[in-house]
Amino acid sequence: MSAESNVQAKVTREFACPAERVYQAWLEPKSIGTWMFGPAVREEEVVALLTEAKVGGEFSFIVRRRGAKISHVGRYLEMEKPHRLVFTWGVKEHAGDNSRVAVVIEETAEGCVLTLTHEMPSQWADYVAKVEASWELMLAALDKSLQ
Numbered sequence: 001m002s003a004e005s006n007v008q009a010k011v012t013r014e015f016a017c018p019a020e021r022v023y024q025a026w027l028e029p030k031s032i033g034t035w036m037f038g039p040a041v042r043e044e045e046v047v048a049l050l051t052e053a054k055v056g057g058e059f060s061f062i063v064r065r066r067g068a069k070i071s072h073v074g075r076y077l078e079m080e081k082p083h084r085l086v087f088t089w090g091v092k093e094h095a096g097d098n099s100r101v102a103v104v105i106e107e108t109a110e111g112c113v114l115t116l117t118h119e120m121p122s123q124w125a126d127y128v129a130k131v132e133a134s135w136e137l138m139l140a141a142l143d144k145s146l147q
Contacts, residue, residue, distance in 0.1 A: 057076050
């Protein structure tokens with residue numbers, strides 16, 4: 001991905017819990033199934049959630065949505081517990097169309113604040129607002145799951 005031709009979706013959310021809990025929620029399949037995918041977020045069924053939570057490790061999140069199987073895949077690029085997580089993001093059925101997601105978690109007096117930047121190829125420019133809305137929905141579900 002050439003940085004000059006990319007577009008970014010960016011969202012921020014505050015959490016009333018330690019950065020460590022928020023960070024771990026991104027890596028544990030059981031947790032991911034409560035806030036990133038499944039009926040708490042949208043009408044879909046979780047088929048399989050697999051993570052190899054290490055730099056260079058891969059993940060696969062398979063869901064069934066409107067009768068179609070969708071396989072979200074990626075590779076962990078950076079992991080600085082509990083403050084930074086960077087990974088590729090794509091749909092297996094659209095191989096080669098990967099984007100990059102950076103999650104930065106900063107501690108605050110009340111808990112932490114998470115900033116997510118989703119960098120995508122420029123052909124997805126018309127979808128930036130939709131991508132931001134999707135991440136906002138998932139982060140709201142994450143917040144609820146951590147309470």
